[in-house]
Amino acid sequence: xxxxxxxxxxxxxxNSGVKIEPKDxxxxxxxxxxxxxxxxxxxxxxxxxxxxxNWITRAPNLRRxxxxxxxxxxxxxxxxxxxxAAETLGVDRTELLEQLHTGKAKYSSIFxxxxxxxxxxxxxxxLVDGAAIMNQTALARGSYGPYSRAMVRxxxxxxxxxxxxxxxxxxxxxxxxxxxxxxxxxxxxxxxxAVMMLGPSDDNSPNSEQLMRWKVKMESNDAIRERxxxxxxxxxxxxxxxxxxxxxxxxxxxxxxxHGKINWDEFFDVIKGNGxxxxxxxxxxxxxxxxxxxxxxxxxxxxxxxVKEKEIA
Amino acid sequence: xxxxxxxxxxxxxxxxxxxxxxxxxxxxAPDAEMALQNARDVYSRRSExxxxxxxxxxxxxxxxxxxxxxxxxxxxxxxxxHPTFYKIxxxxxxL
Amino acid sequence: MNLQQAKFEYLLRxxxxxxxxxxRLSEWCGHGPILEExxxxxxxxxxxxxxxxxxxxxxxxxxxxxxxxxxxxxxRDEREFRNLLITEQPNGDFAFTIARQFLFDTxxxxxxxxxxxSKDETIAAIAxxxxxxxxxxxxxxxxxxxxxxxxxxxxxxxxxSAVNDLWMFTAELFDMDEVDALLIKEGVAPDLNNIxxxxxxxxxxxxxxxTLQLPxxxxxxxxxxxxKHTEHLGFLLAEMQYLHxxxxxxxx
Numbered sequence: 071x072x073x074x075x076x077x078x079x080x081x082x083x084x085n086s087g088v089k090i091e092p093k094d095x096x097x098x099x100x101x102x103x104x105x106x107x108x109x110x111x112x113x114x115x116x117x118x119x120x121x122x123x124n125w126i127t128r129a130p131n132l133r134r135x136x137x138x139x140x141x142x143x144x145x146x147x148x149x150x151x152x153x154x155a156a157e158t159l160g161v162d163r164t165e166l167l168e169q170l171h172t173g174k175a176k177y178s179s180i181f182x183x184x185x186x187x188x189x190x191x192x193x194x195x196x197l198v199d200g201a202a203i204m205n206q207t208a209l210a211r212g213s214y215g216p217y218s219r220a221m222v223r224x225x226x227x228x229x230x231x232x233x234x235x236x237x238x239x240x241x242x243x244x245x246x247x248x249x250x251x252x253x254x255x256x257x258x259x260x261x262x263x264a265v266m267m268l269g270p271s272d273d274n275s276p277n278s279e280q281l282m283r284w285k286v287k288m289e290s291n292d293a294i295r296e297r298x299x300x301x302x303x304x305x306x307x308x309x310x311x312x313x314x315x316x317x318x319x320x321x322x323x324x325x326x327x328x329h330g331k332i333n334w335d336e337f338f339d340v341i342k343g344n345g346x347x348x349x350x351x352x353x354x355x356x357x358x359x360x361x362x363x364x365x366x367x368x369x370x371x372x373x374x375x376x377v378k379e380k381e382i383a
Numbered sequence: 384x385x386x387x388x389x390x391x392x393x394x395x396x397x398x399x400x401x402x403x404x405x406x407x408x409x410x411x412a413p414d415a416e417m418a419l420q421n422a423r424d425v426y427s428r429r430s431e432x433x434x435x436x437x438x439x440x441x442x443x444x445x446x447x448x449x450x451x452x453x454x455x456x457x458x459x460x461x462x463x464x465h466p467t468f469y470k471i472x473x474x475x476x477x478l
Numbered sequence: 479m480n481l482q483q484a485k486f487e488y489l490l491r492x493x494x495x496x497x498x499x500x501x502r503l504s505e506w507c508g509h510g511p512i513l514e515e516x517x518x519x520x521x522x523x524x525x526x527x528x529x530x531x532x533x534x535x536x537x538x539x540x541x542x543x544x545x546x547x548x549x550x551x552x553x554r555d556e557r558e559f560r561n562l563l564i565t566e567q568p569n570g571d572f573a574f575t576i577a578r579q580f581l582f583d584t585x586x587x588x589x590x591x592x593x594x595x596s597k598d599e600t601i602a603a604i605a606x607x608x609x610x611x612x613x614x615x616x617x618x619x620x621x622x623x624x625x626x627x628x629x630x631x632x633x634x635x636x637x638x639s640a641v642n643d644l645w646m647f648t649a650e651l652f653d654m655d656e657v658d659a660l661l662i663k664e665g666v667a668p669d670l671n672n673i674x675x676x677x678x679x680x681x682x683x684x685x686x687x688x689t690l691q692l693p694x695x696x697x698x699x700x701x702x703x704x705x706k707h708t709e710h711l712g713f714l715l716a717e718m719q720y721l722h723x724x725x726x727x728x729x730x
Contacts (some may be wrong), residue, residue, distance in 0.1 A: 095448070116513065126505075126507055127505060128718065128720060130552075131548040132534075136524060136531075139523055140524060142507055143507075143516075147425055150425060150517070153513070154391070162387075167388065238730075242730075245729060246727075246728050248725060358511070361571065363386050364633055365511035365512070365572045366388070366413075367632075369414075372629040420618055424521050
């Protein structure tokens with residue numbers, strides 16, 4: 071009875087646009103879903119550092135090297151903001167990382183694809199960050215205060231990511247024939263994974279109705295996907311690249327593009343762990359954690375010694 | 384020794400001289416000096432700040448949502464604390 | 479050798495050291511011991527990339543053969559690189575990276591303090607900007623020296639062994655030749671003998687606080703002034719320069 075009343079007040083608050091804060095009452099399902107989403111999002115950011123980090127040491131000039139470093143650093147920062155947001159709901163980052171390392175928690179499917187050429191760095195910034203921003207600007211309007219605030223900050227910082235990616239692609243598309251081929255090849259390989267990363271189609275996405283009502287999810291996957299395709303296709307055309315979807319058509323009536331069939335088997339397979347880089351990405355994260363253990367312990371031991379010294383003095 | 388991700392510190396950044404520090408987010412750090420450095424590295428990447436405070440998260444005491452009524456509503460019926468409460472004839476200046 | 483040639487050579491030394499140590503640090507990206515430190519190391523790496531660009535750009539201008547900073551960074555071979563040997567040593571564990579960085583930061587801190595007074599205005603301006611960055615780097619790496627040195631038995635042993643392994647590369651920091659002689663005479667660069675004293679004092683202080691022993695290694699490996707490097711540099715350059723060289727003349 072008590073809970074029904076609380077739930078009513080909770081939903082009324084959300085309806086009137088008031089943010090839910092950490093100490094406020096919330097349904098268990100809301101809390102659980104948020105922890106899941108925020109940690110998944112955080113994991114995606116830090117795993118996402120790896121495919122791009124892969125090219126930092128090979129960036130073709132000093133300017134690109136600096137930009138890429140700053141961008142990958144941002145991903146780390148965004149992971150950090152998101153872990154912090156998740157921690158406001160009483161879960162420790164140690165616990166969240168363990169869930170990542172044991173495979174209990176998921177991260178975005180997109181980062182299980184390899185970055186094979188420099189053009190992939192352009193494609194990621196342009197397509198992957200482009201798709202992510204669509205999602206994130208929606209999430210910035212979400213109902214949970216800490217998540218929404220993290221998203222606002224992230225969106226502000228991410229706006230350069232998208233542009234730098236497009237700039238790389240543009241430069242390649244206008245470059246030598248080899249460079250242009252490199253750009254087209256990257257678009258060919260990243261297009262479908264980017265289209266898929268926005269999540270399963272609406273008729274195959276569980277719990278969506280309740281999450282939308284609670285403003286945990288703000289828009290349906292398909293709606294965001296449509297907007298992504300609508301905005302991105304003309305950008306590809308502008309630099310003379312071809313989107314690898316022979317069924318792609320602009321529908322004059324609806325004002326939107328219709329796209330070809332998405333290979334959802336591939337998507338679910340990658341989510342399950344069978345993508346080209348799943349094992350490598352996870353191993354890299356686990357290794358970093360293992361190799362850092364003695365470092366983290368040393369810092370704690372040092373701090374404890376200083377506290378003891380103070381007590382004696 | 385059990386491995387941890389270090390304690391959480393809340394970070395407050397002063398963006399410009401003369402204005403108050405504002406909560407920016409949090410960082411993990413083993414002690415105050417590292418908290419300060421981590422806060423600098425995380426929250427001033429785009430020249431957002433000129434001064435930083437770090438506070439151990441567990442040192443902050445916050446009011447509860449249940450306190451909201453008793454804490455804050457009593458001040459709602461005291462409009463005489465605001466200048467607009469007072470009627471001053473037109474033409475009187477500097478008040 | 480005229481003054482301009484000496485300056486060019488000197489700028490390569492400074493610029494290459496920044497380039498190579500920044501490159502090494504950037505290899506940590508995504509693999510640091512904790513997220514916060516990952517970000518911290520990238521910040522330092524970024525400062526070095528910026529510093530490299532300024533130094534090599536100016537070097538190219540002085541040389542006046544149409545080489546810009548990228549041409550200098552990406553199109554020279556091992557034997558033409560002038561970075562200090564310590565900067566090219568592979569990262570090893572976090573203790574090795576911190577020790578390498580601390581020893582180099584301390585050197586750079588005092589060196590750039592001297593360069594701020596350079597009679598060459600461009601060098602003085604670059605040094606003034608960089609010195610602020612280095613001041614922070616040194617603070618960060620010094621704090622890590624204390625924590626690792628006086629943390630756990632394991633961290634202490636790792637750091638002590640890192641310092642021992644790196645020690646043979648430290649003498650080279652203060653090597654001087656006719657380039658230095660000319661630039662000191664002209665008031666462009668500081669005397670490295672003075673830097674050495676300051677470096678030793680600071681290193682001793684930090685080692686003491688970090689409960690580290692000063693290494694007793696007597697062998698001193700040198701050679702970067704003549705482009706005689708350790709075998710590590712070739713692999714680093716092969717990776718760093720491959721894309722730039724694979725497509726001659728391409729713009730990125």
